[in-house]
């Protein structure tokens with residue numbers, strides 16, 4: 055199966071984790087897009103969605119699915135999202151699609167985090183994928199220097215025209231290469247203390263409850 059077929063497979067499989075009548079949390083990215091398309095086929099069974107990005111909101115609206123603000127919802131039973139990497143304890147690196155801050159906010163409202171990913175995302179130790187960190191622009195150089203002290207190389211994410219990529223919140227992103235994240239919870243907590251960090255792309259405090267992993271043999275379910 056192609057990577058795209060694996061994404062479609064886990065996108066459909068996630069429907070089994072969507073309780074009827076509920077408002078559910080919806081993440082961002084190409085795998086989640088497949089989930090949103092699958093959700094559209096059962097949209098009358100849910101009350102709506104809370105979205106983690108403008109891109110997902112637009113896709114949900116195109117399918118006629120009601121989208122609520124996080125301010126309108128106290129809890130959601132489930133949050134479905136992809137990951138750039140996931141380890142065997144459910145810790146993730148996220149933010150490849152620049153939506154990490156809103157993803158963490160919606161994940162924080164959720165009882166359960168259902169991660170959907172193809173098998174290329176499963177790793178023993180996080181860090182091969184560059185760690186995204188959303189920052190306040192004026193602090194970017196000093197945050198980059200702190201990462202250098204940890205053995206990482208932080209670069210500002212740029213688009214094809216060379217302009218800094220800005221998140222839905224209007225902030226730039228540093229992508230940090232060269233980290234070996236053996237203790238995700240400890241590093242997440244440390245980075246969160248640095249002035250100017252908006253959100254660190256380590257999801258350890260908000261790790262997955264379950265991962266639906268797309269493999270050539272079908273969907274493998276990892277429970278954490």
Ligand code: 5RP
Nearest residue numbers: 083084085136149150151153
């Ligand atoms: C966006 C994310 C995505 O979940 C992550 O980048 C995975 O995306 P894809 O499903 O396209 O591989 O964190 O900020």
